[in-house]
Amino acid sequence: MSPSRRAPIDAGRRRAFVGLAASAAATSPLARAAEAFLPGPEPGPKSAPSRAVVAVGRRPGVLAAGGGLEPKLLADGLGAAVARAAGEQTPVLAMRRLFRPKDVVGIKVNCLGGRGVCTRPEVALQLAAWLQAAGVPAERIYVWDRTDRELLAAGYALSRSGVRVFGTNDDGWGDLVDWGPSASRFARVLAEDLTAVVSCAVLKDHYIAGASLSMKNWYGAVHNPNKLHEEGCAPFVPALSAHPLVRQKLRLNVVDGSLGQCHGGPGRVPRWAWPYSGFLASTDPVAIDRVGWQVIEARRKEAGLPPLAAENRGPRWIEAAARLGLGVADEVRIERVEV
């Protein structure tokens, strides 16, 4: 089924979700802040939220000596961030607030850089566990990326039962969709199966875009990411994030910063990797990318590297996304909360 034919269904789901969220929003100020960004109508200045919350859960030592993640610290740091992003006390309550049991939830991970600089499997699976605790059945939770090959290289175990873990692969692309700056085939799983998505990205530098964070993660949901890098990705990242297939399904953004990379990305360059030991979470894709960019810039400064703008690769697409009404890019209007 073509994405365009599904659009009315998505719109219906969105209305139901907005209604659900609105009723919950009355519960707390934090919740109201998190409500600032909700999947909304077609992008435009009027739909821009006024403020946003980005929660940062840092837990030194979460990156274990052997390269794995300490489960307790992961659950604590990531859980605190997710909970705060949704304005709830626990990550399970956050998931319950953002997702419905009948949703089919896709957790889009980024495995391009391989084991060293990817969304860690532990992070994606922890999110899946909280979703299940919130009532979403395991078989309605998909952890997915471009290919099985990249998932395997990043340490994921493919699965076709329980929580699904799989790649779009060669034959998983849908009909051509012209989305403005380019035309792409979207992953069928996104276009046809999922009702809600989590962008679960990596905290890393990108040699063209400046940074690869939550919004750029959607490059892995179209068949032709190689065609989307002109002009520092500025025309493409916002437009792709604004496409209804993404925007109307996006509920949560998470950036895995257990191990970040401040230069040389998107591939792995160990010299520029550092244990940020933290996780970012927000319902606002623009705000989380703005904060992620700040984190990368701060690390670059510590490492003696020039600002991204000095290398002519400041992520201009963040402001462009804000102009499209996708979220908040203005630091003053972003509440960055260390949890």
Added chain:
Amino acid sequence: MERRQFLGAVAAGCGGCALARPDGLEAEPFQDPFQASRPLAAEEGGLNPVPARWNKALPNGWVECGVCPRGCKISEGERGTCGTRENRKGQLYTLVHSRPCALGLDPVEKKPFFHVLPGSLALSLATPGCNLECRCCQNWEIAQARPEQVRTMSLPPAEVVSLAKQKGAPLLACTYTEPVVFAEYVVDIAQAGRKAGLRTVVISNGYVQEQPLADMCREIAAYKVDLKGMDEGFFKRHTGGELKHVLETLRRLRRGGTWTEIVYLVIPGQNDSEAEARSLARFVRDEVGPETPVHFTRFHPSYRLQNVPSTPIATLDRCRSAAITEGLRFVYLGNVPGHPGESTYCPACGKPLIRRTGMAVLENRMKGGACPDCHRTIPGLWV
């Protein structure tokens, strides 16, 4: 699909959907040989990583691709804009060498080449990928895809040559997508073909750097350039590339002496003004040569230009007249079957030399590469 099955499918495909030719041969659009094949995920993604030529190592394991003017700087695990060249541990690989996704037996007029062995068959092939993204791409399913997203088949250069000989095709054509992105394969096919007495032609957007162009031109017989427009702004909007590089390619082809023909797809409301046709003609006249064949071809809605109508014939006629007025000697129309502009006329005496309709040659009066009436030499590859 095994190679034997594939080649069998080629033979079978060549038996159907025939385009009748006046000389009794048949030029057959190739039938999809992949219909019965399984997805290639189990076949290493259909990729054939071969070390790429024309690149240089950069610090931190990056590589700069030197095939096209984009000069993509590619980090570990990434690919360039074309999607066919991947950095694996600091070494750049082409993933499409010997992996065609389209194979056909076409008349050379389909390319179009009008001054290269008229009426001959060309075994034509393409691998996935392109370094531009034209809004009117006619083969976007394969040109705008990454190689693992398209079903391909192993067909090394020697097999290409033997298939062409088996089918009686004197020409090998690298076409359909963008040969520049599979330039290594082009060079290897052309070398193998030359040794077997076959000529190779390239149908390209001309978006190529100097060295790979030179290396291809050493082996091939002719190069056709799709010149998308004569306005830098339009070219950028329409293709994502820069026109100046294509113009430079045309100059290099001229300097290198490679037989060149030029196609200009006339898109209503976008690049169809008489001024642009004149600009094109003046450039060709002054910098490529007035005897260079130029084909103004008719646009039909495709890819991202579904809302633009087909080009009116009157517009094509106007472009052709303008180019002739500017001094070009061989100006053709394409995608207009039966139009007099498909035929070749002697620039000296004006008499028809090669009459064509569609992709078929109806009559060829050329004698020894010249007009039989006034003996004016007609440039091209005639024997």
